[in-house]
């Protein structure tokens with residue numbers, strides 16, 4: 001099994017997840033700055049032209065970070081980052097979907113169409129005029145999430161999960177490219193400090 005890895009928050013999410021699990025994998029670095037991910041032979045690995053991708057021993061390829069991490073969780077169930085019961089797994093997936101669709105996708109597209117435009121123009125369709133609105137949408141849902149975090153240690157309450165890894169890695173990245181989290185979101189600020197205290201936060 002081999003992980004096609006690169007810089008960027010998506011591959012880092014898988015690496016932080018692996019660190020939380022105490023699992024190591026063979027890695028092959030793809031130079032996305034040089035756009036090697038958008039050319040052959042990588043396009044044969046992942047036709048979306050994105051990293052990461054997990055190549056299995058039988059030649060099958062799994063992409064999309066949540067699918068990769070759920071697959072790895074099935075191989076290495078403990079410690080569980082998706083949940084040990086059907087209800088816990090459903091709760092994790094509910095939060096992952098809310099975070100992905102409502103917060104991260106708008107904020108990332110806001111970045112791709114603005115600060116990241118010189119990188120992404122020519123790679124994916126870009127709509128620069130949508131950038132400010134997408135960023136505002138992300139801020140709205142982050143503020144909503146802040147309210148939901150009242151009294152909770154982690155996104156799934158007392159249970160640390162993949163949802164925390166996902167939100168942490170991406171908000172860390174977005175903070176460095178012009179979308180720092182509003183410090184008045186104090187529940188999320190406390191959660192972020194707890195996340196930065198975990199050894200896996202050192203995985204860059």
Ligand SMILES: N[C@@H](CCC(=O)N[C@@H](CS)C(=O)NCC(=O)O)C(=O)O
Nearest residue numbers: 008009010011032050051052064065
């Ligand atoms: N939905 C994909 C997103 C993957 C993605 O956007 N990867 C970025 C790295 S963080 C990438 O490959 N960027 C370079 C490019 O799009 O050319 C996933 O879940 O893995």
